[in-house]
Amino acid sequence: MGFLKKIATWIDDRTGISDAIMPLAKHLVPPGAKWNYVFGSATLFCFILQVATGIGLSLLYQPSSANAYHSLAYITHEAFLGNVLRGIHYFGASGMILFVGIHMIRVYITAAYKYPREMNWITGVILLFLTIAMGFTGQLLRWDSNGVWSSVVAAEQLGRIPLIGTYLVQILLGGSAIGEHTLNRFFSFHVFLFPSLMFMLIGLHLFLVFKNGISEPPKAGRLVDPKTYRKWYQDMLNKKGVPFWPNAAWRDALFGAVVVICIVGLAIAFGAPELTQAPDPSILKTTPAPDWYMLPIFALFALMPPKIESYIIVIGPVLTVVGLLALPFLSNKGERSPIRRPWAVFGTLCVVVFIGTLLYIGLKAPWSPKFDTKPIYKQLKATNPQIKQGMVLFYKKGCQYCHKVAGNGGDTGPYLTLIGRKWNADQLKVQIVNGGKNMPAYGAILKKEELDLLVNYLGTLK
């Protein structure tokens, strides 16, 4: 024991590690920085977990368009604890997105971005977008059918950018279509480019936390004045400050440990998401959908008015980034307490409800034709042969993909369970032949007798 201690003392003397670390560990932080200060460090713990499990996965992963899918299947079904490893990486990504969001909400609601912490906010905003970019490229690296079509959807969005869109798509995909370079590109972005940027920015973010000190818990009526704040903060620390380690850090350590244990637990219980079909863009019978954290955007694309959609795709992200970066310049002094900033709280609530609603709708995707709906003529009994024929047409002509009858069918169009009560045969004919706002016109598709059979059937739905 004495010998080991000697070695440790020698290393510490020659490297000066304690001299460098101890002032950081022992630096004074405001009292009362309690549980709502743990989300930043939880995000950091998730990031470290992602780096570590990412390295583990890279030992088993084959980064090429031809082989990635097979190696993913290998990791999921054959490799030793591979499914758990993938699961940790998946739930770790989910956790990181979740905590980066909560951390940001906490910082915004308590206005911790105000003087002198503007750069903390700005580096945080860039890190937020890098985290989302990591989430997107990561789910794509599964390189299954979802991965391939996700890259196409990303390309389509970039392609909307005027003048340079086409070039950006080529840079993104490694060509003008999916091919031999595509997967490598995303691998390089996900494993080298974005993480190296994140390492740098996280370093800067943490440096700023030490330099500017963590924000004191806000108190209503105590205003931030850039002229006096730094002196006031220092005096407050000298008077009431507590050492970061261990007085404040134990909560970070405890919460971080619980988060990691939960992530591993989820990975063991549920494993990684199952792969979809092979990354073959000629397989068209597939229903691409992104992981949950991308679903709100996916849903937004379905619900936006098509006329403005292209502009929103191009201008929306720019406005979001500019708006978030501009925030600490628009308001960098004054009140910090959420009690005195009800609009900030209300606005945050609105954004959370908006994103939550989009996520909920995105999970249901009522706008998508329900291709796997069970044919109504097999579900419901009809003794009359004409009604039976109408039912067959209702399914075969695609009506049932979008309309529900007695619980069978899609959610895009109105439910037709009782349509015979509301509409007569003429109204039904006009609608079917001419279509509507979001319904194809079937005039050229249905023969006259087919139309009659269909209308006859719908008329019986009372």
Place this chain on the structure above:
Amino acid sequence: MKEEEEISDSRRSFLMKISLGLGGFAALLAGVPILGALVQPIILDKKQTWRAVGKLSEFAEGETKLVKFKNAEAGDWAGVSANSAAWVRHDGAGKLTCFSANCTHLGCPVRWEKDAELFMCPCHGGVYYQDGTVAAGPPPKSLTQYSIRVKNGNVEVKTAPIPLTKITA
């Protein structure tokens, strides 16, 4: 050799600028091939080619058929990822139309529903008529068409980039 203080400030400043400039030049030299790797898809744009997708007799009149072929990005490391699909419609008398399988909304794979005579997209509910015009949903324009020809009785489709919908569409 001169002592430190014997070097004039202007000379020191000049030498410093030379050093930093050289450093910048070194970074630039190394950086060009790195950026080259990033933008090589623009510089080495793959040439589009014709691919045979079947005999004309295999395309029944009045029907829409799925054809599969390798896109221009096919290479040793592509695997099945460079497979491409398109919908070929035979209107009769050898008049063929080839529709891209990419929805003009966000590129998702549209499928031909034979009985309904409609193309449908699974992602956001885009629907097209048999001639590729929009029937419902968010797509801003008709399905993109690929070049198609009949050569010596073989139907050939010309490979194409992923059709990108422009902001003005």
